[in-house]
Amino acid sequence: MNLKSVGEFGFIKRISQGCLIRPQHILKGIGDDAAAFASEPGQITLLTTDLLVERIHFLRNATSGYNLGYKSLAVNLSDIAAMGGTAREAFVSIAIPEECETDYLEDLYKGMKHLAAEFDVNILGGDTTGSKADLIINIALTGIAPREEILYRHTARAGDRICSTGFLGDSRAGLHLILNDIATESDEFGQLSDAHLLPRPCLREGRFLARQDGVHAAIDVSDGLSSDLGHIAKQSRVGVRLYAEKIPVSKNLKAFCASFNSDPLEYAIAGGEDYTLLCTISPDKADAVSENYLREFGRPLYLIGEVTVSERMELIWPDGQIKPITSSGWDHFVETGLGNRVF
Amino acid sequence: MNLKSVGEFGFIKRISQGCLIRPQHILKGIGDDAAAFASEPGQITLLTTDLLVERIHFLRNATSGYNLGYKSLAVNLSDIAAMGGTAREAFVSIAIPEECETDYLEDLYKGMKHLAAEFDVNILGGDTTGSKADLIINIALTGIAPREEILYRHTARAGDRICSTGFLGDSRAGLHLILNDIATESDEFGQLSDAHLLPRPCLREGRFLARQDGVHAAIDVSDGLSSDLGHIAKQSRVGVRLYAEKIPVSKNLKAFCASFNSDPLEYAIAGGEDYTLLCTISPDKADAVSENYLREFGRPLYLIGEVTVSERMELIWPDGQIKPITSSGWDHFVETGLGNRVF
Numbered sequence: 001m002n003l004k005s006v007g008e009f010g011f012i013k014r015i016s017q018g019c020l021i022r023p024q025h026i027l028k029g030i031g032d033d034a035a036a037f038a039s040e041p042g043q044i045t046l047l048t049t050d051l052l053v054e055r056i057h058f059l060r061n062a063t064s065g066y067n068l069g070y071k072s073l074a075v076n077l078s079d080i081a082a083m084g085g086t087a088r089e090a091f092v093s094i095a096i097p098e099e100c101e102t103d104y105l106e107d108l109y110k111g112m113k114h115l116a117a118e119f120d121v122n123i124l125g126g127d128t129t130g131s132k133a134d135l136i137i138n139i140a141l142t143g144i145a146p147r148e149e150i151l152y153r154h155t156a157r158a159g160d161r162i163c164s165t166g167f168l169g170d171s172r173a174g175l176h177l178i179l180n181d182i183a184t185e186s187d188e189f190g191q192l193s194d195a196h197l198l199p200r201p202c203l204r205e206g207r208f209l210a211r212q213d214g215v216h217a218a219i220d221v222s223d224g225l226s227s228d229l230g231h232i233a234k235q236s237r238v239g240v241r242l243y244a245e246k247i248p249v250s251k252n253l254k255a256f257c258a259s260f261n262s263d264p265l266e267y268a269i270a271g272g273e274d275y276t277l278l279c280t281i282s283p284d285k286a287d288a289v290s291e292n293y294l295r296e297f298g299r300p301l302y303l304i305g306e307v308t309v310s311e312r313m314e315l316i317w318p319d320g321q322i323k324p325i326t327s328s329g330w331d332h333f334v335e336t337g338l339g340n341r342v343f
Numbered sequence: 344m345n346l347k348s349v350g351e352f353g354f355i356k357r358i359s360q361g362c363l364i365r366p367q368h369i370l371k372g373i374g375d376d377a378a379a380f381a382s383e384p385g386q387i388t389l390l391t392t393d394l395l396v397e398r399i400h401f402l403r404n405a406t407s408g409y410n411l412g413y414k415s416l417a418v419n420l421s422d423i424a425a426m427g428g429t430a431r432e433a434f435v436s437i438a439i440p441e442e443c444e445t446d447y448l449e450d451l452y453k454g455m456k457h458l459a460a461e462f463d464v465n466i467l468g469g470d471t472t473g474s475k476a477d478l479i480i481n482i483a484l485t486g487i488a489p490r491e492e493i494l495y496r497h498t499a500r501a502g503d504r505i506c507s508t509g510f511l512g513d514s515r516a517g518l519h520l521i522l523n524d525i526a527t528e529s530d531e532f533g534q535l536s537d538a539h540l541l542p543r544p545c546l547r548e549g550r551f552l553a554r555q556d557g558v559h560a561a562i563d564v565s566d567g568l569s570s571d572l573g574h575i576a577k578q579s580r581v582g583v584r585l586y587a588e589k590i591p592v593s594k595n596l597k598a599f600c601a602s603f604n605s606d607p608l609e610y611a612i613a614g615g616e617d618y619t620l621l622c623t624i625s626p627d628k629a630d631a632v633s634e635n636y637l638r639e640f641g642r643p644l645y646l647i648g649e650v651t652v653s654e655r656m657e658l659i660w661p662d663g664q665i666k667p668i669t670s671s672g673w674d675h676f677v678e679t680g681l682g683n684r685v686f
Contacts, residue, residue: 027387031578032496033425033563034391034486039382044370048377049468049483051436055475082376093394093481125392132398133476138436140392140483143377153375220376235374 003096003105008128011102015109019116019123026089026122035124037089044150046143048079054134060100062178065107067197068137073112075222076141077119077201078275082220084151084210085143087119087203092126095136108137119203149210151218151279156236160216160280160307163290165205166299167250168225169264170195172271176260188252199275206277208296214285224272230313230327232280239310242269242325244317248302269315269325280307346439346448351471354445358452362459362466369432369465378467380432387493389486391422397477403443405521408450410540411480416455418565419484420462420544421618425563427494427553428486430462430546435469438479451480462546492553494561494622497578503559503623503650505583506633508548509642510593511568512607513538515614519603531595538595542618549620551639557628567615573656573670575623582653585612585668588661591645612658612668623650 003011016030027036039045052072054060060068073090080087092112096105116123121141174196177184184193202220209215217236219228225247229240249264257264281289286303293301315323346354359373370379382388395415397403403411416433423430435455439448459466464484517539520527527536545563552558560579562571568590572583592607600607624632629646636644658666 027490027493028495033422034389034428036387036389036426036488036493036495038490039386039388041384043382044379045382045388045485046377046379047432047434047468047483047485049434049436049470049481051438051470051472051479051481053438053472053474053479056438056473079376083379085377089390091390091392091483093392095394095396095399095479125390127392127394127481129394129396130399131396131477134474136394136396136438136479138392138394138470138481138483140390140434140481142388142390145379147370147381150370150379152371152379 002099002101004098006102011105012128014106018113021117022120022122026124029122029124035089035091037124040144042146043144044147046080046083046085046145047140048076049138049140050075050079051136051138053136060135063197065104066111069108069111070115070198072137072139073115074199074201074275076139077115077121077203078199078220078222080141080143081201081203081206082151082218082277083143083145084149084206084218085145086207087121087141087143089122089124089142090116091140092123093138094126095129095131097131097133097135100135119201145210151206151210151215153217153219153232154235156217156232156238156280156307157282158238158307158309159283161283161286161303162229162240162242162305162307163279163281163286164248164276164302164304165202166274166276167248167253168221168269168274168276169253169267169271170250171199171273171275172267173253173256175273188255191252192256196273199273201275202277205297208293209277209279209289212285212289212292214282214289216280216282218277218279221274221276221278222272224270225278226269226313226325227272227327228278232278233311233313236307237311239308240305240313241308242305242315244315246302246304248304345442345444347441349445354448355471357449361456364460365463365465369467372465372467378432378434380467383487385489386487387490389423389426389428389488390483391419392481392483393418393422394479394481396479403478406540408447409454412451412454413458413541415480415482416458417542417544417618419482420458420464420546421542421563421565423484423486424544424546424549425494425561425620426486426488427492427549427561428488429550430464430484430486432465432467432485433459434483435466436481437469438472438474440474440476440478443478462544488553494549494553494558496560496562496575499560499575499579499581499623499650500625501581501650501652502626504626504629504646505572505585505648505650506622506624506629507591507619507645507647508545509617509619510591510596511564511612511617511619512596512610512614513593514542514616514618515610516596516599518616531598534595535599539616542616544618545620548640551636552620552622552632555628555632555635557625557632559623559625561620561622564617564619564621565615567613568621569612569656569668570615570670571621575621576654576656579650580654582651583648583656584651585648585658587658589645589647591647
């Protein structure tokens with residue numbers, strides 16, 4: 001069955017089920033000219049939006065509807081996490097090619113709704129239309145945070161320790177497996193593939209870090225460690241020094257790199273789409289934050305480097321050698337030829 | 344020059360100029376993982392989003408960048424107007440085909456920024472990416488309104504008078520002129536073409552109506568009079584009776600219909616994209632609201648019909664004849680074959 005037989009309003013009716021999971025403070029969700037909801041006293045509103053385009057960000061035949069819906073929302077949730085916020089209301093715009101099956105679309109909304117429910121997010125509205133070529137999804141997502149706890153990119157200070165909430169590079173390795181149609185039946189390869197397809201937005205981690213004393217700046221790893229730290233460096237007018245042996249690399253990525261004769265560090269630094277958080281912490285508070293983090297999550301907060309005054313980005317090898325690094329991330333136009341993320 | 348030579352971040356830097364025109368209460372605009380702004384005490388947040396897809400909603404070679412940018416924002420502003428709100432923060436996602444010239448895009452942002460500045464709207468963020476085929480624009484727009492003054496679709500009551508803030512059908516006639524490449528040098532045809540390309544969002548009118556005693560429901564005319572009143576009727580579980588001779592038709596549309604041997608009423612009822620507001624008003628308050636409206640704007644609020652208990656939609660001719668009307672609007676999938684708006 002395709003959309004022509006269901007119609008726009010029929011489709012909206014079908015997908016509206018299960019969208020409102022936190023009805024408090026919602027005056028109007030799907031079905032009017034705009035959604036209406038009460039803003040929360042004493043809280044700042046956060047808003048992020050991500051546009052996903054077929055053949056740029058994903059290949060429809062290489063991803064299930066469920067995974068596409070899940071990840072479309074996950075990338076937005078990750079942006080709210082990187083601000084230290086709590087996610088609230090999602091608005092889903094979708095442009096649907098005529099031949100796209102409703103089964104695929106219902107699966108897509110299923111993936112989105114599962115993740116939304118897990119993080120207490122309402123799907124409050126959006127827009128549905130046709131498309132002549134590609135499937136297009138735009139999600140706008142609001143969040144909230146207390147004014148004093150918001151984590152920005154421009155507030156890192158020289159001397160801050162740089163930390164990551166998780167492993168880096170797994171997602172890029174998973175992408176390699178998916179694009180080259182390499183079997184992911186082994187646990188190791190399966191987990192790499194999942195890291196790419198079903199990344200966990202670090203909302204709890206972001207909120208936790210935002211409440212800790214001494215955490216100054218944060219960003220999520222979407223374009224890649226070097227590119228995303230580059231944003232913090234540029235906006236904070238500081239430099240970055242990373243320690244090669246401290247960058248957290250999973251045993252899965254090591255196994256992958258052993259199989260494919262490649263360098264885990266390259267995947268970790270330039271990979272992208274890990275959706276872990278990077279943060280900078282005042283040097284006198286870094287130990288306390290790390291201990292609190294370990295106690296809260298049962299996982300370490302990985303210390304990977306320091307913020308410097310130099311405005312350069314550099315990587316220190318265990319032998320003391322210094323290698324300059326660049327923001328060689330995922331500029332959609334120049335470096336990768338209009339983008340090449342695929343999930 | 345195209346985007347490949349400027350790059351995503353270079354492009355964002357260029358278009359960021361002039362986006363923040365109302366800096367009060369804005370903690371962070373373009374440049375972080377999410378925008379951050381203070382919510383306004385005692386106000387409800389409104390949020391609407393519209394996705395515009397090349398070859399579905401517009402033809403790139405038939406519209407200037409300026410007009411495309413202007414209208415992309417106008418349709419969202421109109422949704423906030425229809426809720427009785429004040430527009431606040433806009434978030435622009437854009438997917439850009441490789442061959443698209445930066446001149447066209449800068450013109451697009453110029454059109455958007457002119458309209459944004461006029462209605463005191465900040466452009467606070469968005470997303471920029473590539474596209475393999477079509478130019479895609481999604482705007483998410485927030486607004487605010489006092490809780491007791493929001494105008495919904497589901498709150499019309501039997502007996503209410505139905506009013507329109509302006510002429511109906513002009514936009515559809517303008518579209519006909521544009522699509523058929525008919526010269527619009529005459530004042531009349533030029534104004535019809537402008538009604539389609541550069542619609543005025545009725546934000547002041549919506550806010551005014553929302554403050555008036557007795558105004559129960561509202562919607563903007565995007566899909567067409569019958570289709571949009573159909574939404575009010577369905578959601579309010581009422582019917583609609585329109586008086587054919589009271590439906591406001593401009594002298595321009597009459598001249599157009601005389602030239603092309605067509606019926607102005609058909610354009611007015613099924614046309615769409617007029618972006619006037621329709622509202623329903625308690626019968627004992629309708630005269631007072633109309634008088635206040637005329638005094639405020641120097642233009643009449645057109646009374647066009649009544650809300651009925653029947654759950655039917657009907658059109659009454661001057662001779663008393665009754666013709667049933669249907670919501671034959673712009674369902675993007677079923678009725679028009681994946682949409683056929685073009686501007």
